[in-house]
Amino acid sequence: MEKNQEQEITKQEKKWYEKQIGIVEVKDFVVLAFAILVALSSLLSTLVVKESGEILYLFTPNFFSNVKGAGFVTAFYFIPLIAGILFIFARFNKIYRTIAFILIVISEAFIFSFAAIVNELNESSHNLGAGPIVAGVLLSLSLLVIIRENFIENQFSVREIVEIGVLVALALVFDQVGPVIRIRAGAGSINLAMLPLFIIAFRFNFIKSWIAIGVVFGLISNQMDGYGIQTYPFDYFLGYGLSVALAAFFQKLAFPKRGASAKFHHYAFFALAISVGVIGRLLSSTISGVVLYETDFIGSLVYNGSNILPTGLITLVLLLFLYPAILVINRRFPASNE
Template sequence: MDKPNSPQEVEPNKTPKVLDWISKNIWIFAVFFGACVFFGFLAPFVSAKPVTASWNEGGYWEFSHGDRTDFGFGMIFGQGSALVWPLLAAFIFVLVGIILSVLGMKFPWSLTAAMIVYIVAGIFFLIGASFYDYANCLHIVGGQAFWDYMKDYRSNSSSRLGGGLILSAVFAFMGALAAFSAAFDKEKMSIRDMTEIGILTAAAIVIDVFVHYVIPHIPGQAGNISIATLPLFIIALRHGPTKGFFASGLVFGLITCLSDGYGFFLYPLDYLVGFGSCAILGFFAPIIFSPKAKTYNLKGEIAIFVGVILAILFRMIGSMASSMINYGYTFQAALITNAIYVPVSGALALVILMGAYGPLLNLNRYFQSRSIKAE
């Protein structure tokens, strides 16, 4: 006599199907969280004291402020304040991230691109109060004397981040996580891949430790000049942006954050975004390692140049945002404290990569990465 199916026998078979559907459709969550970013429109973006300025007899601007006021999403269109264009750009980034997430069904690389634009948008939301001060001070005093008055303006404005931008930032970062999960789920990691990525990541960590403990710190800078990003760039080139971000932003970023000892609160911007930006070069790998490229060629060199410059730019964004959010720096101070070591470190890695382009082509010809083949 056959036993009737019990709930205990049927239920376990349903769970794997649900999990399997989720794993295959994580891109939908990236789209969903991206759309949820716009729920931030329902709450104030910034709380600040409106600032007015008058030209006094001494020949300079004098600020005064009114009562604290909440400013909503209208500020990104210039309503109630100057046009805060960086926040408008951030919401446009989110729309781009949504489109890229949908395209991820056909083009896996677009999910990694969606993750990057979501992260940038989230950072912009978190420093939205500074953008508000920047836009309004610039509107009042003009560009010529802007930096002379920015600190005084901020002390009068006393701007604070509102619930709307915080909510938008949270959803943007959740969208980034979903996009990365979807991208990584499509990647296959062979033993050879793991070995090569492990060796190169270890090399980057050794370089970083050597620089941190041996080379003197540059006065006035948030870090030291280093070529620790060189192995990370090679990972992105050899294995694509998704594995590149995993190795540089997650593995290398987390280990170096703990070894540096400055505090885990710096990890999201200085390490995850800062070093994870090396993965951008992976988007250019199909051009750099084109089947037609047999030796040094102009097209490949230009692709390396553009990819590394974009990575430097994104690292600057992460480092400056960290200085502004974690230490309360002004935009000018954050720019100055990162203006030497980040560009110079990136430039050194760029020169070495461009010089080693020929050997890298030969290496990839004999030991081609599966990630590059797929693209």
């Protein structure tokens, strides 16, 4: 009898493996194929340097280049290979697709900023060559593939759309109307916009949070602020969408299981999630200042920190007070994070 049970288990395992192998489709390898092409594009001219009227092409990969920053940014041509492999295994665990998405977004941001970063570090005048442009297009296509899969698996219910709509609207009111403390012209403000955005991240999974924060809130806020669409990638897409949405990964650590009471470590992870989001937004805005306004890194860090850090601290304190309410809402009205 035991032998028959072992044979039955073996048959079930065989069927399971056959099923897993059977669901592998060509589309699972699309992101990896794009990633390979991105790596190959590093062989194209990466930077165009003009010196005394002469054009000099710098070829990569060259991790040991005497041009400061060139080796660091070159690494982002190869990081998408990891994303491509993770995307293949996403059928086993959805988190792999999310990680692949994050890696590609970060890689694309740095590759497109190649010239600006090198210019800042070397006090030189570089323009993007064919390599970063080709790589950026390929990475954008990869993002479309991943986003398509995520949209298919992350459908919003009517209740979720209404809830996100209310929270995004509240964030826009806090951002544009008040309470707002203006630092100085062009230096942003201290406001409560991040408060409802973090609530979204603590209610929904990363993809839904990113769509709500980075796409819906980010695009609307970008247009209302009037700084131009060129500020969207770092200040809004990464600064809000990616950084704040990262709090979604802390949900299981920040909130106790149903029936259990919150302990100190839950509050600690809750505060850590908010801190990660605030620091991420600060770094994104700092890089934006370096890339778009050619400000030195320290100057941009101080400039943006003057409003983001106080905003983050106020948001942290208020959310700690609201923690019990968020916990109750999550238990009574759990979001569908499938």
